[in-house]
Amino acid sequence: MQNTTTGPVGRSRPRAARLRRGAAIGAVGVLFMGLASACGGDDSGSEADGKVTLTVATFNEFGYEELIEQYMEENPDIKVVQKKTGTWEEHRDNLYTKLAAGSGLSDIEAIEGDGMAAILEEADAFTDLTDPEVEGRWLDWKTEGGTSTDGQLIGYGTDAGPEGICYRADLFEQAGLPTDREEVEALFTDWDTYFATGKEFVEKMPDVAWYDSSKGTSQAMINQLEFPFEDADNNVVALENPEVKAVFDKVTEMQAAGLATDLDQWSDDWVAAFQNDGFATMACPPWMLGVIEGNADGVEGWDLANAFPGGGGNWGGSYLTVPAQSEHPEEAMALANWLTAPEQQIKAYEAKGPFPSQEEALGDPQLTDSVNAFFNDAPTGEIYSERAAAVEVQPYKGPKYGDIITAFQAAILRVDQGQESPDEAWESFAADVERIG
Amino acid sequence: MSLDHPVAPAGDVVSTTSPAGATTAPRSTTEVPVPREPRRRTLRHRLSRLDVQLSPYLYISPFFILFLVVGLFPLIYTGYVSVHQWSLIGGQGEFVGLENYRAVFEDRYFWRALRNTFSIFVLSSVPQVCIAMVLAGLLDTQLRGRTFWRMGILVPFVVAPAAVTLIFGNLFGDRYGLVNDALGLVGIDAIAWHVDTFASHIAIASMVNWRWTGYNALILLAAMQAVPRDLYESAAIDGAGKIRQFLSVTVPMIRPTIIFVIITTTIGGLQIFTEARLFDNVGLGGSDRQWQTVTLYLWEIGWRVRNLGMASAVAWLLFLFIVAVALLNLVLTRRIGGGSR
Numbered sequence: 001m002q003n004t005t006t007g008p009v010g011r012s013r014p015r016a017a018r019l020r021r022g023a024a025i026g027a028v029g030v031l032f033m034g035l036a037s038a039c040g041g042d043d044s045g046s047e048a049d050g051k052v053t054l055t056v057a058t059f060n061e062f063g064y065e066e067l068i069e070q071y072m073e074e075n076p077d078i079k080v081v082q083k084k085t086g087t088w089e090e091h092r093d094n095l096y097t098k099l100a101a102g103s104g105l106s107d108i109e110a111i112e113g114d115g116m117a118a119i120l121e122e123a124d125a126f127t128d129l130t131d132p133e134v135e136g137r138w139l140d141w142k143t144e145g146g147t148s149t150d151g152q153l154i155g156y157g158t159d160a161g162p163e164g165i166c167y168r169a170d171l172f173e174q175a176g177l178p179t180d181r182e183e184v185e186a187l188f189t190d191w192d193t194y195f196a197t198g199k200e201f202v203e204k205m206p207d208v209a210w211y212d213s214s215k216g217t218s219q220a221m222i223n224q225l226e227f228p229f230e231d232a233d234n235n236v237v238a239l240e241n242p243e244v245k246a247v248f249d250k251v252t253e254m255q256a257a258g259l260a261t262d263l264d265q266w267s268d269d270w271v272a273a274f275q276n277d278g279f280a281t282m283a284c285p286p287w288m289l290g291v292i293e294g295n296a297d298g299v300e301g302w303d304l305a306n307a308f309p310g311g312g313g314n315w316g317g318s319y320l321t322v323p324a325q326s327e328h329p330e331e332a333m334a335l336a337n338w339l340t341a342p343e344q345q346i347k348a349y350e351a352k353g354p355f356p357s358q359e360e361a362l363g364d365p366q367l368t369d370s371v372n373a374f375f376n377d378a379p380t381g382e383i384y385s386e387r388a389a390a391v392e393v394q395p396y397k398g399p400k401y402g403d404i405i406t407a408f409q410a411a412i413l414r415v416d417q418g419q420e421s422p423d424e425a426w427e428s429f430a431a432d433v434e435r436i437g
Numbered sequence: 438m439s440l441d442h443p444v445a446p447a448g449d450v451v452s453t454t455s456p457a458g459a460t461t462a463p464r465s466t467t468e469v470p471v472p473r474e475p476r477r478r479t480l481r482h483r484l485s486r487l488d489v490q491l492s493p494y495l496y497i498s499p500f501f502i503l504f505l506v507v508g509l510f511p512l513i514y515t516g517y518v519s520v521h522q523w524s525l526i527g528g529q530g531e532f533v534g535l536e537n538y539r540a541v542f543e544d545r546y547f548w549r550a551l552r553n554t555f556s557i558f559v560l561s562s563v564p565q566v567c568i569a570m571v572l573a574g575l576l577d578t579q580l581r582g583r584t585f586w587r588m589g590i591l592v593p594f595v596v597a598p599a600a601v602t603l604i605f606g607n608l609f610g611d612r613y614g615l616v617n618d619a620l621g622l623v624g625i626d627a628i629a630w631h632v633d634t635f636a637s638h639i640a641i642a643s644m645v646n647w648r649w650t651g652y653n654a655l656i657l658l659a660a661m662q663a664v665p666r667d668l669y670e671s672a673a674i675d676g677a678g679k680i681r682q683f684l685s686v687t688v689p690m691i692r693p694t695i696i697f698v699i700i701t702t703t704i705g706g707l708q709i710f711t712e713a714r715l716f717d718n719v720g721l722g723g724s725d726r727q728w729q730t731v732t733l734y735l736w737e738i739g740w741r742v743r744n745l746g747m748a749s750a751v752a753w754l755l756f757l758f759i760v761a762v763a764l765l766n767l768v769l770t771r772r773i774g775g776g777s778r
Contacts, residue, residue, distance in 0.1 A: 089720070093740050100525045100745075122526050266718040267631065268606045272613035403741060406719065413724035417632040420725075428725075435544065436742070 050077070052331050055106035056339075057083040059091035062110065062158065062318075063348030067339060078331060088112040098325075099125055105323040107332035108339075111155055113317045114405075116145055117397040119155070123148040127322040127329045129156060134337060141394035142357040146319045155319025156340040159354035161285035162387035163220060163313040165194075166292060169376065170301030171280045175204040181303055181378065188307040191221065191250070198259040201280060210259040212282040213270060214251050214412045217260070220283040221247045222405065223313045223395055229405065230398030238404050238433050245426075248408070252415045252422040262416040271295050283308075285315040286355035286384050293374045304378040312390030317357055355384050362388055400436055407432035512756070519749035525739065530746075537750035547751070549726050550734035551758070553638065557713070557730060558706035558762075560642035561649075566698060568646070569653035574683050576654065577661045587658065590651035601644055602715040609640040631717060637728040644712045649705065653698050660694035661687055696770050703763045707755070708732050731755050 058064065068080045083106055085091040092115055098104040099122065111119050119126070130153045137143075138157040146155030165188045169179040177197065178184055187197045198210030211217050222228050222244070229238040238244055254260060261279050263270040273279060274295035282288070284304060292302060320336040322329055338344060342361035348354055349367060361367055362385040370381035411429035414420040420428065519537050522530030541547050576587055593601070608615045609630040617627040630640045664687060672682045688695070710732040714720050721737055722729025729737070731751065739748030 096525055096740060096743065100528070125526070263612070264631070264717060264719075264724070268610045268614070269612045269631075272610060276613060406721065406741075410719070410721070410724045417629070417724060419632060431545075435546075 051079050052077060052328050053079045053081060054108065054328060054332055054335055055081045055083055056108040056110075056320075056335070057085070057091065057095075057106035058110040059085040059088045059112070061352040061354070063350075063352030063354055064339060066351060067344050067347060071335065071338060078335070080335065088115065099323070103325055105325045107322065107326040107328055108336050109321050109323055110158070111319045111321055113145060113161070113314075113319070114397060114402055116155060116319055117401055118399045119321065120146075120148045121399045123150075123152055123154055125324050126154045127324055127326065127333065128152040129154065129322060129333055129336065131333075131337065134340075137340070137342070137359065138357050139359060139362075139388060139391070141314070141391060142317070145394060145397075155321045156336050157357040158318045158320060158340055158345065159287075159316075159348075160357035160388055161287060161314050161316035162355065162384050162391055163223075163283050163285050163308050163315050164383055164387050165281055165305045165308060166284035166288065166375070167281045167303055167305060168277075168279075168301045169303045171205065171208060171277065172201075175201045175280075177201065179303075181305060181376075184303075184305050185307040188305055188309055191309040194309040195250070195254055195259065198254065198281075199257055202258045205280070206258075208277055209261040209279040210254075210281060212261055212273070212279045213263055213265040214255055214260045214416050215265040215409045216283050217254075218247055218251045218409065218412055219405070220308075220313050220315065221251070221310075222408070223315055224310050224393055225395050226393050227396045229401055229408075230396065232396065234398040234400075236400055236404070236433060236437060238408070239430050244408075248412065248426060248429075249422070251412055252425070255412075255416055260416060264413055264416075274299065283313070283315065286380070287316060287353060289372060289375065289380065290353055301376075302374060303376045304372070304380060304383060306383040306386055308387060308390070311392055312387055314388075314391045314394060317355075355388070357388075403436045404433060407436065515749045515752050518745055519747075519753055521746050523744070523746035523749070525743035525745050533746070537747045538754070540747055541750050541754065546726050546729065547731075547734060550722075550729045550731045553634075553713075553722070553726070553728055554707055554709070554730045554732075556635075556638045557642050557645070557709055557728070558703070560638050561645040561709070562699075562702040562706040564642075565646045565650050565653060566695075566702060569650050569657055569698070570688075570695075572650065572654040573657035573661055574687065576658050577687075587655065590654055592651070593647050594649070594652045596648075598644075598648060598711040599715060601648055602712055605640065605644045605647070605712075606716065631723060632727070634725075634727040637716065637723060641709065641712045641716060641728055645706070645709060649702070653702065656698055657691060657694060660691035664690045692770075696767065699766050699770055700763050703766050704759055707759045707762060710736070731758070 056064065056068070064082060068082055072078060072080055085094065091110070092112070095105065095109060095111075130151075134153075134156065139160065142157040142160060143153070146157060147153050165184075167184060172179045172184070177187070177200075186193075188194055195210075201210050202208070225241075225243050225247075227237065228241065228244055229236060231237050251260075255262065261270070261273055263273060263278070274292065275298075282292075284292070289304070296302060320340060322332045322336060326332050340358070342356065342358040342364065345354075345356040345358055346361050346364055346366050349356055349361075350370075356362065356367065367381040368379075368385055370379070371377050372380040407429055411420075411425040411432070414425045414428070415422050518529075520532060520534055522533050524530065572590060576583065576590070580586055610617065611627070611629050611631050614630065616630075621627065628636050630636050668686050668690070669682055672686050677685060709730050713722055713728050713730045713733050714736070716728055717723060720733070721741075722733050732755070735748050735751040735755065738744055738751060
C-alpha cells in the first residue's frame with residue numbers, strides 16, 4: 001500500500017477507458033464460455049452405420065462375456081458394450097449418482113438383490129419390463145423381488161443365492177463328528193442343532209471356531225425372517241420385532257460360548273483365517289464356493305452339505321434393469337430378456353458360477369450334473385437346485401434395509417471385538433436405527 | 438456498435454478486436470476531419486498499451502474461469518443445497534434454513550468424525566513435515582547416487598492409494614498381520630488395529646505418511662537447493678555445526694516453502710478419505726466409527742443415507758474447519774519462523 005509509484009497510467013485513465021477494458025475482458029470470458037460449451041458433444045447410441053449400441057453395466061462376475069459375443073453375431077444390427085465394475089458398492093454409488101443426475105446410465109444396469117427394494121422405490125426411473133413371454137420364468141420369490149408395489153416388473157432375475165453349509169470334513173473328523181456329506185445333514189437341520197453341535201465341536205477343538213463370523217451367521221438368520229426390519233408399509237420395525245432381538249441374542253450368546261471367530265467378514269484377518277484353520281463351517285451360497293476356493297487355496301477337506309438350518313435361505317443374486325434414461329429401451333429390454341433366459345444363464349453358470357434363478361434351468365441336466373472338485377467332488381448343481389427349492393421365505397427388504405442391516409452387523413461386531421456388552425450394543429443399535437429412521 | 442463515429446469511445450473497442458478493419462474501412466466524409474497520421478499512431482499506441490495491460494489477464498484467465506466453473510460455483514451451489522431438503526434421487530425439496538446444520542450438529546457421529554479427522558491429521562501431518570524436513574536436509578548433501586535417492590523417495594507417491602491401503606491392510610491385520618507378528622517377536626501384545634481407536638488412527642496416519650512424506654521432502658529439497666551456498670560457508674567459519682546450520686540457515690531461508698507445505702498438508706490431512714474408506718470393507722469407519730473421518734461421514738450421509746442437503750451442510754462445515762485450521766497453522770508457522778521478511 002505504501003508503494004505509490006506503480007500504475008500511474010491506470011489511475012490517471014478516464015473512467016471510459018476502464019469501462020472499455022472491462023468490456024474487453026468480459027468479451028474474452030464469453031469467448032471461453034462459448035468454447036467450453038461447444039465441447040459438450042452428444043453421446044446418443046445411434047451410429048452412422050445404423051447400428052444401435054447398447055451398454056450393459058455389471059459388477060463382480062456375471063459370466064456374460066461370451067454371451068454378448070454370441071448376441072452380436074445373431075443380431076448384426078446391435079453392438080453391445082459391457083461395463084464391468086469390481087463390487088456392488090462401487091456400482092451402486094455410480095448408479096445413484098447418475099440416477100440423481102438424470103443421465104449417464106447404461107441401457108442395462110445390474111442391481112444386487114439386497115439393493116433391489118431401494119431401486120423399486122424409484123420405479124419411475126426404470127422401464128416396466130412386464131412381458132407375457134417371461135411370465136413364470138423365475139422362482140416365485142425372485143419375480144416378487146423385482147416387482148414394484150403397483151405390479152410393474154422392473155428387474156429380470158439373473159442368479160440366486162440358495163444357501164447350503166460348507167464344512168471342513170478333516171476338522172470334523174478330528175472332533176469326532178461325522179464327515180460324510182449325507183450324515184452331516186442331520187447336524188444342520190435347525191439352528192438349535194447347529195449351535196449345539198458347535199458347542200460340542202469347540203469343546204474338543206478349542207483353537208478352532210465353529211463358524212466364520214457372527215456377521216455371516218446373523219445375516220443367514222435374518223434372511224429367514226419375513227419382515228425383519230420394515231413392515232409392508234416400509235415402517236421401520238427393527239427394534240420392536242422380537243425375531244430380530246432373538247437373532248441378536250442368539251448370535252451374541254453363541255459368541256460368548258466361543259463359537260464365532262470374532263472376525264469381521266471379508267476383512268483381511270477373515271481371509272487369512274481360511275489358511276489358519278480358523279473355523280469349521282460357514283453359510284454357503286453358490287457364489288461363496290469360488291471365494292472359499294480362492295482363500296483356502298491348498299487347504300484340503302472342504303465339503304458342501306445339502307442342508308441349511310431352518311430350511312432354506314437365500315443370500316444374494318441379482319437383477320437386470322433398463323433405466324428410463326435409455327435411448328433404446330426396446331432393444332435393451334430384448335437383450336435383458338435374452339440374457340436372463342434359462343439357456344443363457346446356464347452358460348453364465350458354466351463360465352463364472354452365478355447360480356440360475358430360472359425354474360427351467362434348475363432341472364437342466366447340464367446344471368444338475370455339475371460337480372466341484374475342490375469340495376470333494378460335491379454335486380453342487382444338484383445340491384443347490386434342491387436348496388433353491390427349499391427357500392420358502394424371502395425377507396421383505398424395504399428402502400432402509402441395507403442401512404439397518406449394516407448397523408445391526410456393526411452392533412454384533414462390537415460385541416465380537418469386546419467393545420460393548422450385548423446390552424450396550426443393542427442400545428447403540430437402537431440409537432443408530434433412530435438416526436437412520 | 439458501428440464505425441460511423443470514429444470519435445465515439447465505443448468504436449475503439451471494436452477496433453481493438455480488428456485493427457486492420459478499423460484503419461482501412463471506408464469512412465464517411467461528413468465527420469469532423471481527423472488527421473490520419475496522428476490517429477494511427479494513437480491507435481497503435483493504444484493497442485500496444487492494451488496488449489501490455491490486457492495480455493497478462495488473458496494468460497491467467499483460463500485458471501480463473503475454470504476456478505469459477507469448477508470451484509466457486511460448486512462451493513456456492515453446495516451452500517444453496519445445504520439450506521434445502523435435498524434427496525440424492527428426488528432432488529430439491531423445501532427450503533429449511535439451517536435445519537440441516539442443526540441435524541449435523543445433533544448427530545453424535547459427526548462429532549466423532551471431527552475428533553477422528555483432527556487426530557489422524559495431527560498424527561499424519563506433524564511427523565510427515567518433520568521427517569520430510571530431515572529427509573530433504575539429508576538429500577541436500579553430497580550423497581553418492583543423489584538422483585537415485587531423490588527419485589527413490591517419490592516411489593510411494595506414484596503407487597495408487599488403493600494399492601497402498603491393500604498392502605497396509607495386510608500389515609495391520611488384528612490377528613494375522615505382519616506388524617503384530619513383528620511386535621510379538623519382541624514380546625509386545627498384539628494390537629487390535631481395527632478395534633482400538635488410537636491404534637486405527639496410527640495405522641491410517643502411517644499410510645498417509647508413507648504416501649506424502651517423499652513428495653513433501655522433494656518440495657523442501659527444491660527450496661533448500663536455492664539457498665546460497667556462501668551462507669553455509671560463513672556459518673561454518675563462525676563455528677556453526679551441521680545441525681546449527683540447518684536450524685539457523687536452512688529453516689529460515691526456506692520458510693515460505695515450509696508454510697506452503699504445511700498449508701497443503703493441512704488441506705490434505707483434513708480431507709483423508711481413501712485410506713479410511715478402505716481400511717475395512719464396510720467403509721463406514723469401523724464397528725463403532727473409530728476411524729470415520731469427516732469426508733467419510735459426508736459420503737455416508739450423501740450416498741448411503743442419500744440426504745444431499747445434510748451432506749452439503751457437512752461439506753460447508755468441513756470447508757470452514759479447514760480454513761480455520763489452515764489460518765491457525767499460518768499464524769503459528771509465521772511465529773515459529775521468527776520475524777517477518
